[in-house]
Amino acid sequence: MLSILMPAKNEALHIEAALRSIEKISDLVFEVIVVDDGSDDETCNVVENLAFSFVTLIKSGGVGKAQAFNLAYENASGDVFILLAADDLLIAESIHERIKPIKAVDKPQISYCKLKSFSADSKYNAMTLPKNPSLGLESGGCMAFNRSFAQLAFPIPSFLPNEDVWMMLHARYSSVEATHAPTVGILYRIHENNSYKRGVSYSQINEQMWVRQRAIFYFYENYKSKLPPQKQRALLIAFLLQLLRYLGFSKIICFIPEAPLKERVKLLLNSSARLYAIRERFYSFFSGR
Incomplete structure (x- = not known):
């Protein structure tokens, strides 16, 4: 089973599109663990009204992004995992290529896909990263990984503001087998509600x-x-x-x-x-x- 871990905070405008992009996955058993991290908008209502059978919604009360990922992992049943932000879109057609190299259960394995950005700001729009055609992007959101790797990386220290650096440290310094699936697997939304702010001082x-x-x-x-x-x-x-x-x-x-x-x-x-x-x-x- 594929488990997609999705923390969400005040993503009422985008989370339906994120979940509908996942709904397009075919020929694969999957689940999405959504952790609402203390949203004060309609995020929870949007998820509940969609009533997707593959979604489990957990309300955390506001514990921070890293701990929200931990809660999602604790409630996941999969043997393969992907991290997806609630404002991004999954390219469902890429899933099989991304997880094909990481089905071994006895050793930590990861794969990296590419991402393509989209934004109302033309400076950040329509970039496919990385530019090397044979590589995926070494970033947490572009990783697919098996449970052996997850057991190394989780729990993510709750004081960290995000998951990316922690996941990449394990990928680079632990004994992990990494492969690249150089296909676009994620559409990455760049907007004012990103946890990493752009256009600031x-x-x-x-x-x-x-x-x-x-x-x-x-x-x-x-x-x-x-x-x-x-x-x-x-x-x-x-x-x-x-x-x-x-x-x-x-x-x-x-x-x-x-x-x-x-x-x-x-x-x-x-x-x-x-x-x-x-x-x-x-x-x-x-x-x-």
Whole structure:
């Protein structure tokens, strides 16, 4: 069975479209666990009125996105999982390609698909990421994974603002078999209600990035005894780079050769208001590389 985990908060405008996109899945047993995370709009009513037999609705009262994912996982019955935001759309035709590589039950496995953005803002609209035609996007929402991987990654620490970094840390540093299904599997909606805000001041952007990337050090503290020395070192370097980015030490980032050039460029473009303005001006060019 495929379990789709969907936290939702104040998504009355979009959650019906999200669920109807899932309804199109064929030739596969699936369920959707929707966790309403304390919405004060009509989100719950929309889900209840749709009365889809494949949907289980849980009302959390407002525990945060990470814990909402945990509640969804705790109530899921599947052996394969996908994470989907309540404002995004699933490409049902991609499901079989995404889950085909991850049906083993005895080892952690994941696959990555591509996403395509859509937005009323033309700058963010119609981008297919990543741009490499043979790769999927290494992001939590583009992952499909088996229960063996889920047992590694869950529960997501409840203090984290989102799931992405935590899931990716497990994918990169735990013993996980990863494959790419380079088909568009998700239509990613970019709008004002995203948990990661765009079009705000650089200081707000900087804080948003930092609170997410602090997960690196927490992961290191919890798993360092299980990791070989080279992975421990890689984690510490990754955390150092994020700290330097947050503090605006752009020049030092350039002189840390252990980090791939692409990663250093990405960090540099997010390390000051001036460089971030360049990144925003050429958003489509820099995204997904």
